Amino acid sequence: MARSPRRQRAARLVLDASRLAAESFREDVIAGLSLPQKALPPKYFYDAIGSRLFEAICRLKEYYPTRSELALTRTHLGAIARFAGKRGPGAVTLIEYGSGQGMKSRLLIAALRPSAYVPVDISAHALRHAALKLQRVFPWLDIRPVHGDFSQPLKIPLLKGHGRRVVYFPGSTIGNLTPEEAQAFLRMTRGQVGARGAMLVGVDLKKDANALHAAYNDAKGVTAAFNLNLLARINRELRGDFDLRRFRHYAFYNATLGRIEMHLVSLVPQNVNVGGYRFAFEAGESIHTENSYKYSIEGFRALAGRAGFSGAKVWLDRKRMFSLHGLAAN
């Protein structure tokens, strides 16, 4: 059956960044494994296998963020859509960073009815699937997927003359940035949405350390598989020779810094080769793979304020596990 032009466009990735991305992956891995505290950027978790593992994490009973954010979005959907849509008449362009499988976007699109939707994701796999699915559900919607890295300057289509801009950044993906990076990202977004625009940001809240620990150390080992897949991806794409049996997933809450830290710990002294370089590991030495910062409501509002937004609204789930902030330009 022939696909409509809209569906064809949704299936096509606007920016084919794959060649550039492969080169950055190699450079970032070599640079990260050369640091005194070895580290890898979390954005590389999301190849096709990693994106599927993340979707499995979202279904885990221990991983409360997805359920909590979905629940609060359903409960407060009318108010959230009114907040995003109220800043003057005209069409809305909804831009979503780290759109993933588009579960929450579907709710927001149904209530807000934007004229255009620009999902941005580093995972071509997740982006393609979500865009096709959303186009089936909302045949009237102009969907313009952007395959790219939101930590780099990106060309976002439809920014001129397409009405008010609303940026949606759910899932507490902002927590994977340092507070300094988060502030810079919000400042960039403030410039992008302009004076009439708005932003909706999902932010995970500080809470009992046991609940946090369980969410990142699930009993089925899905988070461990997600973490270890980063080494498997390096083996697949950069001809690395990581032996996955010689590394262990390790995640803990660092209360001083207010963040979950994920690491991969070398179980033995060993050498690993990647892209023509050799890296030595001592027994117990780790690769730091992810931070997931947790905020208080006031702490996040202050950060958004420093980036040029006023924290106009905040919505919570019933158990007060997760927050969605409605930010308006100052």
Ligand code: SAH
């Ligand atoms: N918004 C979804 C998915 C969150 S998971 C939700 O709330 O459930 C984080 C998503 O951000 C993944 O889809 C991942 O591929 C994407 N992502 C992570 N770092 C990124 C980056 N630097 N640039 C673009 N997308 C990124």
Ligand code: AVI
């Ligand atoms: C995408 N991001 C907000 C998730 C988080 O909770 O920090 C990624 C994740 N890492 C381990 N589990 C889930």
